Amino acid sequence: MSNNMSDHTLPSDSPAAAPSRRRTVLRRLPVVGGAAAGAVLLLAGPAFAHVTIQPGQAAKGDYATVDFKVPNERDDASTVKLEVDLPADHPLASAMPQPVPGWDVKVTKSKLDKPIESHGEKLTEAVTRITWTGGKIEPGQFQQFPVSIGALPEDADQLVFKALQTYDNKEVVRWIEPAKEGAPEPENPAPVLKLVDAGAAEQGGSSGGTDTAGAKDAESGADAGKSSTTAAADSTDNTARVLGVIGIVVGVIGVGFGLFAGRRRTA
Structure with missing residues (x-):
């Protein structure tokens, strides 16, 4: 009985186990990306608040x-x-x-x-x-x-x-x-x-x-012209901050996909 059970147990590094690992990694990526995005936005929030x-x-x-x-x-x-x-x-x-x-x-x-x-x-x-x-x-x-x-x-x-x-x-x-x-x-x-x-x-x-x-x-x-210039500068500053946040989140997700691809190659 014990021999039959061991025959049906797949080693973690076997080719047949790769799909299961891929599904696990893919399920975790949105969580990691979402957590990173939430943390970055939380830190960036006070600058706008x-x-x-x-x-x-x-x-x-x-x-x-x-x-x-x-x-x-x-x-x-x-x-x-x-x-x-x-x-x-x-x-x-x-x-x-x-x-x-x-x-x-x-x-x-x-x-x-x-x-x-x-x-x-x-x-x-x-x-x-x-x-x-x-x-x-x-x-x-x-x-x-x-x-x-x-x-x-x-x-x-x-x-x-x-x-x-x-x-x-x-x-x-x-x-x-x-x-x-x-x-x-x-x-x-x-x-x-x-x-x-x-x-x-x-x-x-x-x-x-x-x-x-x-x-x-x-x-x-x-002074009206000065106010318009100031408004444009502030708008540019806010845009840069938002783009920076998006870039960090995309980078985190990219790292996750990189890890996933690395595991596929070793598999």
């Missing part, structure tokens, strides 16, 4: 055009509202949003506890909140909201802009947590604009976000 201000720095005492970049984090809801609070500790004399197709914008001004001076005039009120409504950011998409701001303070190293992102399912994500030096990044960090000396901003090139034309160009809305 936060509401941010771009460029991330500008020159002290100057005017700048910045974009509030808002990605949709949800798979089953669309972003329908964005509210941005301007820093109350450093009021800005000018804050002018650029029109965004499909979106309505509301600029809210408030009286200042302490007047600020701009172009030789004392201002008793300043823009404290900008609200965009009426549009929609679908799942898997992002939108940029350009604003010309200034003059930027000379006695600060950064400006914090708190933002509220509202979805059409009534969920509100509050991007209001300040980042602390040496501490892990908060779950919902507030957008931060770093302020640097004018020389450092020029050396940084386009990343400085400085409107070198000055206050009168900002007041006349001459």
Whole structure:
């Protein structure tokens, strides 16, 4: 009896066992590829997840055009509202949003506890909140909201802009947590604009976000072209990231097929 059973048992390296091994490898490949893709996308996710201000720095005492970049984090809801609070500790004399197709914008001004001076005039009120409504950011998409701001303070190293992102399912994500030096990044960090000396901003090139034309160009809305260039650069950056993720996943699957082919040759 034992001899008959051993006669029907195929050695693992026999030609007859090769189809079984191939089926096992093929069943495992989607699992390996899927796990690798999930891990890569999980690691890449945070780069797209936060509401941010771009460029991330500008020159002290100057005017700048910045974009509030808002990605949709949800798979089953669309972003329908964005509210941005301007820093109350450093009021800005000018804050002018650029029109965004499909979106309505509301600029809210408030009286200042302490007047600020701009172009030789004392201002008793300043823009404290900008609200965009009426549009929609679908799942898997992002939108940029350009604003010309200034003059930027000379006695600060950064400006914090708190933002509220509202979805059409009534969920509100509050991007209001300040980042602390040496501490892990908060779950919902507030957008931060770093302020640097004018020389450092020029050396940084386009990343400085400085409107070198000055206050009168900002007041006349001459920053629209810069915003379009920034949007194109951000879009290219996002595309490169996505293609990088796809390349890694394809590479993992290719390694799996390579192992499979190697086993066939040894069989």
